[in-house]
Amino acid sequence: xxxVEQSPQSLIILEGKNCTLQCNYTVSPFSNLRWYKQDTGRxxxxxxxxxxxxxxxxxxxxxxxxxxDTKQSSLHITASQLSDSASYICVVxxxxxxxGRLYFGRGTQLTVWP
Amino acid sequence: xxxxxxTPRYLVxxxxxxxTLECSQTMGHDKMYWYQQDPGMELHLIHYSYGVNSTEKGxxxxxxxxxxxxxxxxPLTLESARPSHxxxxxxxxxxxxxxxxxxxxxxxxxxxxxxx
Numbered sequence: 465x466x467x468v469e470q471s472p473q474s475l476i477i478l479e480g481k482n483c484t485l486q487c488n489y490t491v492s493p494f495s496n497l498r499w500y501k502q503d504t505g506r507x508x509x510x511x512x513x514x515x516x517x518x519x520x521x522x523x524x525x526x527x528x529x530x531x532x533d534t535k536q537s538s539l540h541i542t543a544s545q546l547s548d549s550a551s552y553i554c555v556v557x558x559x560x561x562x563x564g565r566l567y568f569g570r571g572t573q574l575t576v577w578p
Numbered sequence: 579x580x581x582x583x584x585t586p587r588y589l590v591x592x593x594x595x596x597x598t599l600e601c602s603q604t605m606g607h608d609k610m611y612w613y614q615q616d617p618g619m620e621l622h623l624i625h626y627s628y629g630v631n632s633t634e635k636g637x638x639x640x641x642x643x644x645x646x647x648x649x650x651x652x653p654l655t656l657e658s659a660r661p662s663h664x665x666x667x668x669x670x671x672x673x674x675x676x677x678x679x680x681x682x683x684x685x686x687x688x689x690x691x692x693x694x
Contacts, residue, residue, distance in 0.1 A: 507668050569620060
C-alpha cells in the first residue's frame with residue numbers, strides 16, 4: 465500500500481533555531497517527492513521538488529534531502545522565523561498513472577515562538 | 579503565486595441545503611482536482627478531471643458531484659448538505675506535460691464548509 469508517514473506530528477521551536485522534519489514513504493514506482501507549506505486556512509504551496517536522481521534541494525532557508533534507497537526525506541529549516549509557523553506536508557508522486565497521483569502525509573505542524 | 583481561485587472561502591449552511599463550491603484557474607491547465615481535508619489529516623482526492631467533459635471519482639467516496647464544461651472552471655456541488663460534509667475543500671490544477679515527471683499541482687486557498 466502506498467503511504468507517506470511524517471514525524472514529528474507537531475513541533476514547537478524558538479525563533480532563530482533550526483529544525484528538521486522527517487518523511488518516510490512506501491510509494492512505488494517513485495516519481496518525485498515534494499515538500500509543501502500550508503498556512504492555516506490556505507492551500508498548500510510547493511517549497512521543493514526532487515526526483516529519484518536528486519538527493520538535496522534548497523529553497524532559501526529550506527533544504528530538502530532525499531534518500532531513494534531507504535525511501536526517506538527530510539526538510540531542514542534554518543534560522544526559523546515566526547512566518548515559518550505552518551503545516552509542512554510531504555507529498556510523493558508515483559509513475560504508475562497518467563494522472564500523476566499524489567500521496568500526502570498528514571503534515572508536521574510547526575509553531576515558531578518569539 | 580498560483581492563479582487558482584476558490585469561492586466562497588468560508589460557508590456556514592443548514593442541513594439539506596444545496597451548495598456549489600466554485601474553482602477557477604487562469605493557467606490553462608488541463609487537469610483539475612478536488613481534495614477534502616480534515617484538521618490534522620492528509621488531503622484526500624475526491625474528484626478529478628483530465629479536461630473538458632472529463633470527470634472521475636477519486637480515492638475517497640464523496641456524495642458531491644463535479645462538472646467540467648470549460649477548461650478554467652471546475653465547480654463542486656452538494657445536492658443536500660449534511661453535518662458529515664463539514665470539512666475544508668481544496669481545488670488544484672496541473673499541466674499535462676508529455677514526458678514530464680513533475681506534474682506539479684497548484685492549489686487554491688480552499689473553502690471551509692460548515693454544515694449545521
